[in-house]
Amino acid sequence: MDYYSGYINKLIEQLSRLPGIGAKTAQRLAFHIMSMPAEQAKQLASSITEAKEHVQYCKCCQTLTDSELCPICRDAKRNQKQIMVVEHPQDLAAYEKTGRYEGVYHVLHGAISPMLGIGPDDIRLKELMQRLQGDVDEVIIATNSSLEGETTAMYISKLIKPTGIRVTRIASGVPVGGDLENIDEVTLLRALEGRTEL
Numbered sequence: 001m002d003y004y005s006g007y008i009n010k011l012i013e014q015l016s017r018l019p020g021i022g023a024k025t026a027q028r029l030a031f032h033i034m035s036m037p038a039e040q041a042k043q044l045a046s047s048i049t050e051a052k053e054h055v056q057y058c059k060c061c062q063t064l065t066d067s068e069l070c071p072i073c074r075d076a077k078r079n080q081k082q083i084m085v086v087e088h089p090q091d092l093a094a095y096e097k098t099g100r101y102e103g104v105y106h107v108l109h110g111a112i113s114p115m116l117g118i119g120p121d122d123i124r125l126k127e128l129m130q131r132l133q134g135d136v137d138e139v140i141i142a143t144n145s146s147l148e149g150e151t152t153a154m155y156i157s158k159l160i161k162p163t164g165i166r167v168t169r170i171a172s173g174v175p176v177g178g179d180l181e182n183i184d185e186v187t188l189l190r191a192l193e194g195r196t197e198l
Helices: 006-016 023-035 038-054 089-098 125-131 147-163 185-193
Strands: 079-086 103-107 138-141 166-169
Touching (some): 079 089, 079 125, 089 103, 103 125, 125 147, 138 147, 147 166
Parallel strands (some): 079 103, 138 166
16 A cells, blocks of 8 residues: 655655665655755755766776776876775775775676676676786785675686786784674684784
8 A cells, every 4th residue: 555645655666776775764765855955855866867977987997986087096196006906996995094005996896606696707807807917016805705705806816826916815804892702713713814923
């Protein structure tokens, strides 16, 4: 049974298709949008439309940008010989927030997952291999420590090692503030294997 008009139902339905948005959150968002001033709602709709029309993949690193090259790839101060491979643009943003990484990135837009039918050709590996034809000293694999992320890391490592380029993997292990008793065995083993000198 429909409780609301067709337009509101349609808005709720569209919002509920967004990741992480359930029916209740979609309903809350829809009513919030309806209570916004008309100009503010138009700006929201316009921002979505403009982003879809103008945002594209960076020609070099494949992140999302509104120009041919993203600001990081255009930055002459960045170390172009060091490439960090991440799964999604959000991962790139997370590393940038640290303010400590001075190299460049490559965004795969996913991870290899045979269970989901996602193979090496479905992520941006070809573009990475093309970049490695240039002057690159190191590839840092920073995929997630999920099964898919690990599979992707191993696959990339096997592709790159024959080229002679150094391949490293980010360390993973015990999170800051984490209690050892609450951490799984794989994470603890990783922390042990990735230990550093003090």
